[in-house]
Every structure is written in structure tokens, then in C-alpha cells.
């Protein structure tokens with residue numbers, strides 16, 4: 205099926221007449237914002253004439269989005285300004301039950317969410333789900349989901365910070381708050397439990413006291429930390445927010461155990477890190493790089509630390525919580541910007557790809573050395589020295605694992621993508637437009653999908669802290685075998701800074717994050733369910749039945765060994781694929797990985813598969829195993845675990 209031109213959005217005239225009806229209703233009964241769960245959204249009031257709306261329309265938005273969507277946005281701006289004027293009046297009536305609205309009243313949230321729902325439905329009607337997949341669910345979450353990890357139990361760990369703000373025109377994160385209100389929070393979502401509030405479980409981080417002069421115990425403020433999986437399925441989380449100075453690093457070193465669903469705290473790192481990156485190498489140890497130090501924003505640390513310290517064993521068994529410090533890696537990583545992209549490629553080396561073009565390095569985990577890579581050849585706009593946060597992936601490299609990395613997002617003026625392969629950079633085919641704060645997923649068939657994205661940090665195209673977004677960033681985008689990109693259906697919320705997405709074992713994509721947009725669009729903001737989640741079903745879930753994966757080994761698998769799986773549809777299976785679980789934040793996911801497995805034998809309902817040749821191809825740990833048919837439709841995944849014969853073994 206080919207892409208069909210999107211049908212026209214709902215016309216302004218239709219919108220105005222709908223509002224006129226709402227206004228007539230309002231005249232006879234009191235039409236005021238319902239804000240409890242389950243209440244229907246209130247229709248917007250007819251405050252503006254068609255001429256007023258047309259005068260507000262921006263030609264650039266008409267060019268980018270078409271007239272109808274531009275008129276929606278114009279309407280939203282008028283309503284926003286009117287609401288602000290209303291609440292600014294002395295003695296303005298406030299909603300007594302809900303409390304002060306901080307200048308951003310619930311009717312705006314209701315109206316804005318309804319606009320996003322309508323425009324999503326209208327746009328996506330033009331996309332055939334058999335070709336482009338389909339957005340299916342949108343539901344509230346008790347966490348913003350600024351950090352995410354798909355755990356080997358199938359549950360999703362979400363974490364961020366305790367809510368401090370209900371007004372999305374103000375900074376929503378406690379970055380500059382010092383003391384008890386600089387606090388973290390974490391939840392598990394169990395996809396098997398569905399989309400209700402009962403599908404979530406609070407898993408609060410340990411109480412910590414930070415050296416911030418306040419002597420206040422609070423749940424660890426681990427937001428804006430870095431994280432990666434350990435070989436035993438636990439998540440190592442490093443850094444966080446000390447508070448103040450525009451982003452000062454905490455020294456925190458934490459483990460989340462997916463099996464007991466508990467956090468533990470390890471001895472602190474030697475430096476504070478706010479916005480560090482963490483990568484797990486072929487030896488199962490984690491390298492922690494960059495991050496703003498405890499002296500605040502503008503002081504990124506060059507110190508590289510390793511977890512666990514070399515004097516401690518790599519945790520391999522699920523029951524083995526590592527109680528270990530970090531130690532210092534011999535080479536430094538003098539990134540001048542935070543959240544570098546880090547990848548462990550199939551030569552066993554760590555590639556550190558900074559946001560600044562000339563900070564591209566290769567680290568040898570054994571020799572503890574750093575060598576220079578060529579500068580990335582992108583042309584940043586005049587006066588700009590580094591890319592913004594944006595997605596990057598280790599490109600699938602078949603049975604031998606990835607040998608190259610693709611830089612995608614991070615420059616809103618440059619839609620091109622840049623490939624580092626064999627020590628050389630090349631410019632690759634562009635996406636439809638440059639975007640920052642995006643996430644690019646490697647799907648089971650090895651093709652790429654981009655979700656999320658924005659104009660800038662806290663700026664959705666109409667200025668900072670204005671939740672009114674340039675809606676083009678809601679488009680998904682897909683890369684085919686030839687490297688060509690095409691736009692796909694749109695998500696409901698524009699999600700930029702702090703957005704995330706994971707591929708679930710059943711093949712669906714779960715999208716969350718961006719607390720600013722969540723609080724701008726959630727009429728139940730004060731209910732505690734102040735984040736939101738969206739579910740997208742890729743096209744492979746709309747193309748008939750799926751191949752079956754019935755059973756896979758539950759014990760550890762060593763490298764370069766054969767193992768058997770069973771399938772009820774063995775004749776349909778043409779590929780077997782390992783997909784590493786996603787753990788991401790700020791467009792950084794160092795562990796995402798796609799590795800093909802050779803099918804070396806078939807006998808009845810049994811398939812014989814070959815594990816990757818060595819740990820450099822696929823670092824030890826848990827992977828989703830998918831069986832695919834000839835059209836790329838995957839089975840539901842089973843978890844398998846790769847392990848060296850001796851823990852902490854060589855590369």
C-alpha cells in the first residue's frame with residue numbers, strides 16, 4: 205500500500221459551529237470543566253470570531269502543517285491568552301475545589317488534549333495500518349517516564365522526579381531546587397496488567413541525604429542520571445541532580461534489581477554527574493562518562509569511571525546484587541558537552557561520540573586508552589558548537605553484531621544522518637526534517653523507526669515553555685532497507701525533551717516521557733496520574749498471523765554455541781533475531797542492539813540456532829529472541845541470557 209495524501213483536517217467553520225453549540229448549551233446550564241477521571245472533556249467556548257482566528261494564523265504554520273491545523277493552533281493561542289488575562293484579573297474566581305491554577309487552568313488542558321486527539325485521528329486516517337502501523341492506546345501514568353527501562357521480567361521501569369509544578373509555562377523539573385523537594389520517584393508498569401492505574405506499582409528509590417547543606421532525607425534524585433543493563437539483568441544508574449546551579453551532578457551509584465523490584469545504593473562515584481552516559485562493554489563492566497560535575501552546569505567531568513571496579517566480580521547471576529564501588533578508568537573522556545552517545549561495537553571497543561563534532565573517540569576497555577576518531581562532518585549552524593540532544597543507534601550488522609553507528613537527531617536545521625563505519629564518517633539519506641529530542645528504535649526486522657522529537661529543549665516551535673507545538677514533530681518516521689525515510693502516523697502528544705520509547709516483548713511500542721507536555725495536556729494533573737503513555741502497533745501486527753516461538757532455553761547460553769527452540773510454525777520461520785532491551789533517556793540508549801542468529805538446523809517443531817560468536821558481538825546479558833517470517837513479521841519474544849563461560853571473561 206502506498207502513502208495516501210492525508211485527508212483535510214476538520215475545518216475551522218465546523219469547529220466554530222461546534223463551539224457555537226457548546227456556547228448555547230453553556231447559556232442554559234453551567235458548562236464548566238469536569239476534571240475528574242472518566243468525565244467527558246468540556247467543549248471549548250466560542251470566544252473568538254473566525255476573523256480573529258484567521259488574524260492569528262501564522263503563514264509558516266500554514267506552510268508546514270496546512271491551513272486547518274494552523275487554524276487549530278491559532279485558536280489554541282487565542283484561548284491561552286484569554287485564559288491568562290482572565291486569571292490575571294484582580295479577584296478572578298479560581299476553582300475552589302481544585303485550588304490555584306498557576307495561570308494554566310484546566311479548560312486549557314481539556315481543550316488542548318481534545319485538539320491533539322482530533323488532529324491525530326484526522327491525520328492518521330490517511331495511513332494504512334498494514335503499511336504504517338497504528339496508534340492504539342493513550343492512558344495516564346503515575347510517572348512522567350523521563351527515564352525508561354524494559355526489564356527482563358517484561359515490566360517497564362519508569363522514573364523521574366516528584367511533581368513540583370502544574371503550570372507547563374514554568375520549569376517542571378526540580379533541577380534548581382535544593383533540599384527535600386529535589387526528589388526522585390519510580391514506578392513499574394506491567395503491560396500484562398493493561399492500562400489501568402492498578403497496572404503500576406511504586407518502587408521508590410532509597411532515601412538519601414545529599415551534601416547540599418539541607419540535611420534532608422528524600423527519595424534519591426536520580427533524574428537526569430545515566431543508565432545501562434548489567435549482565436545479570438539489573439540496571440546500573442549513575443549520577444542525578446544535586447540541586448541548583450542549572451544542573452549540578454550527584455555522586456549517586458544505584459542498582460535496580462528487576463527480580464526483587466528493589467533499589468540498592470552503592471558507594472558514591474568520585475565525581476558528581478548530571479547528564480552522564482553509561483555503556484556496558486563486552487566484558488560486562490560499565491563505563492560512565494561525562495555529566496556536569498557537582499560544581500554545576502558548564503563543568504562536565506572528564507573522569508571516566510567503571511562499574512563494578514576491576515577488583516570486584518561482574519554480576520552475572522540474577523540473585524547477585526553487586527555491592528561494589530566504581531574505580532577510575534585510566535583514560536579520560538574530555539567531552540565538553542554532556543550525554544555523549546556511547547556504543548560498544550563488535551570490535552569490543554567503546555565508541556564515544558560527542559555532540560561536538562570534534563569530540564569523537566574510541567576507548568579500549570582492556571588497555572584503558574583513548575584514541576581520536578575523525579570529526580563528524582556535519583555543518584552546524586553559525587554560532588552553534590554542538591548538536592542538541594538527538595537519537596543515535598548502533599546499526600544492525602548481521603550475525604557478527606554492529607560495526608557502525610548512525611547519528612540521527614540533534615540538529616533541527618539538518619535532516620541528514622551521519623554514519624561512522626570502519627573509522628570513517630559518511631553522510632546518509634536525510635529524514636523529512638531535522639529534529640531534536642527524538643528516539644530511534646531498531647525494530648525486530650532490523651529497520652529503524654523514529655518517534656518523538658521537538659524543535660529544542662522545552663521549546664516545541666513557538667518559544668520556550670510554550671506547550672503549543674509545531675505538530676510536524678508528532679510524525680513517526682521509518683527507514684527502509686535502502687536507507688530511505690518516510691513519514692508515518694502521528695502520536696497524540698508532541699513529546700520532546702525527556703521523551704522515551706521501548707519495544708515490548710510482544711512487538712508493540714510504548715511511548716512516554718516529556719513532563720512538560722504531560723502536564724500541559726492532562727486534565728487530571730492533580731490526581732497523581734500526571735504522566736501519559738501511548739501504545740503504537742507496528743505494521744507487522746496488522747499483517748495476519750505471526751510466527752510462533754513456543755519455548756526457548758531459560759538458562760544461560762554461552763557464545764558460539766548451538767541451542768534449540770520450539771515453534772508451532774517452524775516452516776514459516778526464516779530469521780531469528782536478538783534485540784537488547786531499551787533503557788533510555790535524553791535520546792541516549794547505549795545498549796540498543798540487533799543481532800541476527802544463524803539457523804543451523806530444523807527438525808519438526810525444533811529449530812537449532814547459533815549464539816553470537818563472542819561477547820563483542822552481543823555483550824553478556826538478557827535479550828529478546830524473536831523469530832521472523834519472510835515478510836519480517838516477528839513472533840512474540842522470549843527472553844534469553846548470554847553469558848561468558850567464566851564471569852568477567854575476556855572480549
Ligand SMILES: [Cu+2]
Pocket residue numbers: 427428702790
Ligand atoms: Cu534532563
